[in-house]
Every structure is written in structure tokens, then in C-alpha cells.
Amino acid sequence: MSSRDDILASIRANLPRADRPLPHVPLFDDDPPASLMSAFKDSLHRMGGMFLDPPASGDILAPVRAKIADAKIVCSTVPEIAGNRDVVTVGMPRDLADVDFAIVRASFAVAETGSVLLSDADLHVNGVAYLAQHLIVLLDPADIVVNLHHAYRRPEFRDRHYASFHTGPSATADIEGVLIHGAQGVRSLSVLPIARAVGNPTH
Amino acid sequence: MTMTPERTDSAMLHSELRVECDPDAIIRDGHRLDHAEGTSKPLRPAPEPQPRGAKVRGNRPIDQQEAAARFIAATEHEKMHDERLWDLRQKRDREMHGIPEWEELRSLASAIKEHTLTHLDEYLDQFEANARSNGIHVHWARDAAEHNKIVHGILRDHRATSLIKSKSMLTEECGFRHYMASVGIEVIETDLGERIQQLDNEDPSHVVVPAVHKLRTDVAEVFSHTIGTDPGNTDVHYLAEAQREATRPLILNADAGMTGANFVVAETGTFVVCTNEGNADLSANVPKLHIASIGIEKIVPRLEHLAVFVRLLSRSALGSPMTQYTSHFRGPRTGGEMHVVLVDNGRSERLGLEEFWTSLKCIRCGACMNTCPVYRRSGGLSYGATYSGPIGLIIDPTFNARKYSNLPFASSLNGSCTNVCPVKINIHEQIYAWRRVLVKQHEVPLAKKAAMKAAGVLLSRPAAYRAAIASADTALAHLPRFVIYNGLNAWGKHREVPHSPEQTFHSWYHANRGAKR
Numbered sequence: 115m116s117s118r119d120d121i122l123a124s125i126r127a128n129l130p131r132a133d134r135p136l137p138h139v140p141l142f143d144d145d146p147p148a149s150l151m152s153a154f155k156d157s158l159h160r161m162g163g164m165f166l167d168p169p170a171s172g173d174i175l176a177p178v179r180a181k182i183a184d185a186k187i188v189c190s191t192v193p194e195i196a197g198n199r200d201v202v203t204v205g206m207p208r209d210l211a212d213v214d215f216a217i218v219r220a221s222f223a224v225a226e227t228g229s230v231l232l233s234d235a236d237l238h239v240n241g242v243a244y245l246a247q248h249l250i251v252l253l254d255p256a257d258i259v260v261n262l263h264h265a266y267r268r269p270e271f272r273d274r275h276y277a278s279f280h281t282g283p284s285a286t287a288d289i290e291g292v293l294i295h296g297a298q299g300v301r302s303l304s305v306l307p308i309a310r311a312v313g314n315p316t317h
Numbered sequence: 318m319t320m321t322p323e324r325t326d327s328a329m330l331h332s333e334l335r336v337e338c339d340p341d342a343i344i345r346d347g348h349r350l351d352h353a354e355g356t357s358k359p360l361r362p363a364p365e366p367q368p369r370g371a372k373v374r375g376n377r378p379i380d381q382q383e384a385a386a387r388f389i390a391a392t393e394h395e396k397m398h399d400e401r402l403w404d405l406r407q408k409r410d411r412e413m414h415g416i417p418e419w420e421e422l423r424s425l426a427s428a429i430k431e432h433t434l435t436h437l438d439e440y441l442d443q444f445e446a447n448a449r450s451n452g453i454h455v456h457w458a459r460d461a462a463e464h465n466k467i468v469h470g471i472l473r474d475h476r477a478t479s480l481i482k483s484k485s486m487l488t489e490e491c492g493f494r495h496y497m498a499s500v501g502i503e504v505i506e507t508d509l510g511e512r513i514q515q516l517d518n519e520d521p522s523h524v525v526v527p528a529v530h531k532l533r534t535d536v537a538e539v540f541s542h543t544i545g546t547d548p549g550n551t552d553v554h555y556l557a558e559a560q561r562e563a564t565r566p567l568i569l570n571a572d573a574g575m576t577g578a579n580f581v582v583a584e585t586g587t588f589v590v591c592t593n594e595g596n597a598d599l600s601a602n603v604p605k606l607h608i609a610s611i612g613i614e615k616i617v618p619r620l621e622h623l624a625v626f627v628r629l630l631s632r633s634a635l636g637s638p639m640t641q642y643t644s645h646f647r648g649p650r651t652g653g654e655m656h657v658v659l660v661d662n663g664r665s666e667r668l669g670l671e672e673f674w675t676s677l678k679c680i681r682c683g684a685c686m687n688t689c690p691v692y693r694r695s696g697g698l699s700y701g702a703t704y705s706g707p708i709g710l711i712i713d714p715t716f717n718a719r720k721y722s723n724l725p726f727a728s729s730l731n732g733s734c735t736n737v738c739p740v741k742i743n744i745h746e747q748i749y750a751w752r753r754v755l756v757k758q759h760e761v762p763l764a765k766k767a768a769m770k771a772a773g774v775l776l777s778r779p780a781a782y783r784a785a786i787a788s789a790d791t792a793l794a795h796l797p798r799f800v801i802y803n804g805l806n807a808w809g810k811h812r813e814v815p816h817s818p819e820q821t822f823h824s825w826y827h828a829n830r831g832a833k834r
Contacts, residue, residue, distance in 0.1 A: 118457040128669030227639040240602040275648035288510035291356030292553040299595025
């Protein structure tokens, strides 16, 4: 017998004789926060992320331009901001190891946890979101769901080969509980609220 | 760097570890950040040589008490370990109170796992079909040896000689690094804690925070010998940054990447990996080849069920609302190749153990370890096994009943583990049940047997138990010390027995509430 058949046969021989029906999972959305945006912002800050408030001038992209002003290499996958490294021409993920800032757009965000979902469609090269020193994520305020139960109803989990919740930057506290940002991946994660450009839907 | 004096409201076990100003703290919006495994309060133990773990001698029973005694004797290590894990437990409680449906989530998680385990063959079949149709190669391994051989075969087919990997308890269970070293493949752990342990040639001591038993001075020493840091510099930011810089080229040049999985979704053929460092995503997304080793019990039926577990995992483990990265792999990326190895290694047999099969519900969060008074004071390495703490006590004997025969006795049966378990495993009852099984199998020495027999008689007769507890409490108050702290009572050796209550709960209930019924 193959290992597969052996294992399945052993499971069948050992299955507990117990009736355990699959429960219904509620959406737990009876008491949503007054503002999904401000709930998202609070959660993001708790997790070490930064929310880029739109400046009074009305120039929404100004905080991003300020962040990348001194950066040598910027890799942008969004039309709103131009970079100087085109992700489409990247042959191997490791060619992105020198990127200072990556700029991408999130599929959606979760207010409960402050997470943004980045899929392979958003990233083009998945590695860019981990190899860059810093990550800037554009988020359409209309794309925030209240909690993870709602999040898992989104199509990305059925359509995409890769989809990752980023909740703040790479972090560790493996030494004496001292919190470090930038353990292996990005040292910072910033989220800029900005509506999707018209005519540029992801779905 | 911030020098803000901090106030914390939660009580400390060892207040002497407190420092007034913490240059390490990251302050946002006026609050100390304590997400991931970060402490909620600044702690500074004094330097001290690191105590080592249990002495493992082949198949001979592990002497957990002996190793625990050495850990306890290293007072700075013991205090720090105790305090840090208790802090994680307190953070977990804080998160629990923030979610009104917490108890409902625990019940759902337990019910979903029990349903899935009682239909495990069907869901594995479904996962395999869906993963294959998404382009994932699916392999099956009966045991650790077969797992290692399969992974080796995949690497050989790709002429891969270096492998970057994220933390996986399953690969620890399989002795994977040891095997790979024997066939000339370089394995590089990319989780900071696991990397520290790999460089120190020591097993992980905790399922979530593998180097939690080490002080910063211990890490500085390991790194100075291995990655060339300044032996006099024990700054944690310096040590973490040095490791990042040393590991990055190894990540960029590795031939293959490996991860474990926290969850598997049958309906979509997805596996899910949770990390705080993003190291699993680097391992999976930088090399062309990604291999995932997955225990067969990790499966859930549908995405709606996954939501329940993702909400519970990091909150239970670290008191953080979410891991920094929760990544869903449904198929290889363009130009890449993805393999999944489904591993049994004793799990299907465990499913047939009437008293113990629900231990397969475990999601490896470590909450039971963080709350356990024995684990917190003795350190994970004292157990001399892949799994330590309360969950280890009920899993390890299924691998080797003789070698781990002492472990189910490393518990006060206080039940705290059961209370915090996000999937409601009756851990302390299974610990007690294992004692009975091991006594029956003659794996337990005489002194323990005599005490067990007496306890067994009492516990099976509620009236006698209540009478005994009442008189035991009276006796504890009056007996001379040598009766309580004698050689037969192992857990009296290193600690004071708590003051006994003036009244038992049962008699209090009878006097105060009984009449209302």
C-alpha cells in the first residue's frame, strides 16, 4: 500500500465513534464600531503600523513623498506614485533586496485587527513586501471590513494563489521580550488612506 | 530611544525585575507597544550563566525534576522566565476581555476541531484534491523518517544544497535538521528565537518563543561565537540587527524554502502560516522551491472556520490581536514550485485513544505553557522532549511511554491549562489519565504509585474526597514541616505549599448557597 492509503486506512480504523456536527459560525457583527476607519487606525497603531493622516493642505500623497524623499530605490506597483525600480522587469525576487521603499495597494483591510490584505495580484512579485526595508500601503477607505469573519468571505482567498494579512511591520521580541521592528522583513509599515483611481479596479 | 518612566497596572510576580526607565521601549500615542511577544512592562534580570536542559540518555526516563532544580537554582533565569510568561498570560487575559464572544469562539473552535477529527479522512481527501488542482504537489509521510526522506528527495531533484526555513514544531518532531546535516544539506532557521537555538545547538524550549529561557547575555555569548558580534555588547537592538544582517545573504542565496503550517483549509486547498517576523514569507517567496511540512491534524473544513482560529491563535499565545503576518498559500507562484508533505507520525493512532484523541485539537499556541506554574519555573528544556509544558505532558508519552513516563507528574493538576486552552482540551484531566495509564503499564516508580493509588481511591469517591480535603487542609495547618516537605512530595521541594483555606469551597457553598437550591 502507498503511504497515502496506509495513513487514510489507519485514520479510518481509529476514527472516534462520536457524533460531532459542524457548528454554524456567526459573523459577530451586531455591534460594529461607529467608524471602521478610526477603528482600523487604532488597531494598526497597536500593532506597530503607522497611519498617514491626510494633511490639511489636501495633498493626500504628500506624506508618502516626504517618506521616500531620501530613498535611493523605490519600487512602486501603484499608479499614484512613481518609483525607480519597475517590478515587472524583476527577474528573481532577490533582485529586490536593495529596495528601500515598496509601495503597494491593499485588496482590503480589517478594522478588528488593523490588518491589510496583500495578494499576489497586488504585489506582482510576492517577495517585494518582505525584502524592502519599508512598506507603504495604499488603502481605499471603502475597502475596510469590520472583522475577520467578514474578511474570510472575500474572493481573494478563493481566487489568489497567495494572500497575506500584514498587521504592522515585521516584529520580534524573542530576546527578553524587547520589541524590535524589522526582525527579518520590513522595518516599518505605513498605510495611506486613498480611494482607488477611477478605472483601476483590482477585481 | 525613549526615557519615559512607565506605569503598569498589572501585578508582577518578581517586582525586583522592574526598571523605572526603559530605553528599549517603543512608545506610540503615549503607550508602550507590546504587540507580538513584546513585554507589557520593562524587565531587567542580572547576568548569570545559562542553566542547560534535561540530560537525555537514550530511552531512559527523563528526570524532569533534576533539570528543573538546576533551572530554579539559576534565580535570574527562573525569575525572568516566570515573569515573562506570566506577562504573556496577562496580555492574553486582556485580549480575552476585549472580545465579548471569546467563550463562544472557544466553544466553536473546539466543536469545529472535533467534527473535523471525526471526519479526518474525508477532509484530507478533499484538501489533497483541491491542492493538486491548484498545482501543489502533495506527498504523504507515515512517520518522521519518511518525511525526511521525501523532503530530501525533492531537494535532490532540484540539486538544492541550502534550505531556509521558518519555525515548525513538526520538523523538530522529525529530527529534521539533524537528518539534513547527515546528508550534507545546510538548513538555516530564519525565526530569530529558533536561529538562536540552532546556533547554540539547543532545542527550542517553547512552541512559540523558542529562546524564552535565555537572557540577553546568553544570546550575546552565542552570537559572539557564531556570527561574530561584540561579546561585550548585550544591547538587544544590536543583537537582533546583527542577526538580520547575517541571515539576509543566506536568505537571498538559498536554493529552497521550507515552512510549516498553522492551518489547512479543505475546501480551498489552502495552507496558512502565521509568523511575526515575516520569515516564513521570505522562506516561501524568495527561492523558487517551497516545501511545507504539515501535520494531518491541522485541517479545518472551510474558510469561515479558519476565521475562528485566526482570531484565537495569537491572542491566546501572546496576547496580541493577530500575528504580524498571516499568509495563505493556495498554489505556486508563476515560475515557482510548491510541495506539501502531510505527516502522520503517530497522529492517526492517537485518534484511536479514547481518553486522549482530543489532544489532536491543539493549535500549538502555548497558552497552557505560559500559565503553568511548573513550566514557568522549570523551563521548557527540563522536559527533555519536543513538546514541553502541559500539552507536552499529554502528547509526549504517545511517542515514547518509557522515556516520557515522568512527565505527566510535572503538574499540580490545578487546571489552569484547561481554562486557557483556546480549543478546550481537558488538559489536566488527560494528565491525570496518563498517570493512571503509565502506572498500569509499569512505567512509574513505586513511591509515585503508592500516592497515585491513594489519590485514585479518593478521587473516585466524592464524599471521601471532600472529607479528605477538609482534613488535609486542617493537617497542612498543623503538621510539622518535615511531613509536608519530605522526599516523597517532589513539588514541596522548591516551594512553600500555599496556605490552606480556612474553609473548603464545598463547605462554603453548602453554608452560603446550598439553602437556595
